[in-house]
Every structure is written in C-alpha cells, then in structure tokens.
Amino acid sequence: MKYVNLGTSGLKVSRICLGMMSYGGPSVTQPWAVGEDQAKKIVKAAIDGGINFFDTADIYSAGVSEEVTGKILRKNLDREQYVLATKAFGKMTKGPNGGGLSAKNLHAAIDASLKRLGVEYVDLYQIHRFDPTVPMEETMGALEDIVRSGKARYIGASSMFAWQFAKFQNIAEREGWTRFISMQNHYNLAYREEEREMNPQCLDMGVGLIPWSPLARGLLTRPLDGPEGQTERAKSDGFGKHLYDDSDREIIAAVEVIAAQKGVPMAQVALAWLLGRPGVSAPIIGATKLHHLTEALGALEVTLSEEETAALEAPYRPHPVVGHS
Secondary structure, eight states: OOEEESTTSSOEEESSEEEOTTBSOOOSSOTTOBOHHHHHHHHHHHHHTTOOEEEOOTTGGGGHHHHHHHHHHHHHSOGGGSEEEEEEOSOOSSSTTSSSSOHHHHHHHHHHHHHHHTOSOEEEEEEOSOOTTSOHHHHHHHHHHHHHTTSEEEEEEESOOHHHHHHHHHHHHHHTOOOEEEEEOBOBTTBOGGGTTHHHHHHHHTOEEOOBOTTGGGGGGSOTTSOOSOSHHHHHOTTGGGTOOGGGHHHHHHHHHHHHHHTSOHHHHHHHHHHTSTTBOOOEEOOSSHHHHHHHHHGGGOOOOHHHHHHHHTTOOOOOOOOOO
8 A cells, every 4th residue: 555645734644544434334325334243344455455534424334433443443443544535514403503514514524424424523514515504613612622622633514616725725824824725526537527627726725635436436447338227326326327428438438448458447547537627636436345446446557658648638528527526
C-alpha cells in the first residue's frame, strides 16, 4: 500500500479509501447494503491490504453503517492505526432542525455519530452537501467548535460549487478558524466536470481530493455487451440513474479495450486513471464482494501510458452538473 498526505495536511491516508456506505444491512433506501458478517470479511481484507482510511456518514442505513463501522474497526485495529471519516447533513431526527448545517444540528450530529461509532473523536468530519438555508459563518463556526472540543481532528466538505467552497475557506481564513483539508466530490472518467473549477481550486488551496463514485456506479467495470442493471444496487439506485447517459458508452468502450490489452479488469484501468489525476489523494471505493476490493487494490499496480490516458479521455463529452444534491 502507498500512503500520501491528505492535501497539504499532515494526515497520512492510504491511496484507497474504503467507503462504508455498503454496510449495515438492507434498508428502504439501501436494499443492496450487506450485513455485518459480510462487512467483517471485506474490512479485514482491506486492513490486510494496507487500507487505513474508512469513510462513512450518519445517513447511511440510518446510522447503522456507523455502528457497524465502529464495531469492526475497534475489533481489528488500535484507534491511532486508522483514519476514520464521517459526514453530516442528511435528516436524522424529526423536526425542522433534524438535518442540515446549522450549529444546532452539527453539534447534535457529531455527538450522535461518535456514540454510534463508539469513539471519542473522528479524524475527518465532513459536511455532506451545501446547505443554502444556513449562513456559512454559522456552519464554519460550529465546525471550529467541534475541532476545538477534540471531537474531530480535521474537517472536509463534499459536493458543491467551487465558489461555495472558496467562500467557506475564505471565512475560515478570515476568522482564524480551521479550514477544510479535503473535498469529496463526484469525479471519474465518465464525469469530469470537476476538472473545470473545483479540482484546480483544491490544488491551489492544498486540499486533497477523495472522489466518490470513482467507478461511476459500476458503469466503468462492465463491458458494453455485458448484462446491464442486474445488480441489486443498479435496480434500486434512483440517484445513480440520472448521473450518466448514453454519451458515456464510448468511454466504457475505451476502458474495455485498454483493460483487454493490459490483461486486467476494467475497474483497475478506471481507478488507475483516477489515481493519476492531479490532487487525487484517495478514491472512495465501495465493495460488497471481496473481488471488488481485490480489484481496487490491484489498481495501485497498474500504470497507464500517455497514449492510453489520451485514449481514455478522448471520448468525453460535457455533462450537466450533477451530484450536488
């Protein structure tokens, strides 16, 4: 395993982050999530492979993902051996203040997350989305309080427009508060709109990229003539259905060709491309089967030539901005 600093912070993370959204058991919103027994096997294999970075969120399986994540990690590693990240924004309790980025919700959310995770602090506390109903100063002030209280070591953000992220960072700098060290954005071979503004801005600010959906919901792992939409997630993933379109077929074909030439799974080609992009610290991969993890780890050994990279990038067509809500 290779380790890098997350952005220009001192926090060292494995180049692959294991996303814990898939663990906690089936729910109304995540019927494809696997139970604790299967999660144990995958997380243990991830640890054996050198992964030290694990990302979850309070909203995943209505909090059960955090419970399972904390339980498995506590049984396998000492607390200082792993980097634990979680997120807040989604509605977790009844009433008008049960979600979002208000000071009231963020303070309640971090306490609830720590209780479910069974830890005294998280390494990376992230805002899951942008909340236009709350003053940015209030959100950043609450996050500063959370860091100063020792409940989080660092803070990060997830999908939003670049100007919004810049404004958050500027408020923190102006007030002498903690700044974001990471951006968890929607970025992969089939969706590269982040290269226009967000990625260059993060590079300039020393912010590490930890992209979600690095394999485009599995789109970049399946041949064009293979079965489509047969997985439990594909059949129930309403959010994923609007992220990609038919223009992505040429990209899938390019991945398939290069994977065949190199004799590796398509997933490894797609991940190798992303790992080579400027500013990318650790793509967040999901795994419900052991071979998903094995393929992701194998991507670290795949090197793409300039010609191969150009062939993968050539078919891209501009997409509408998606994934911010």
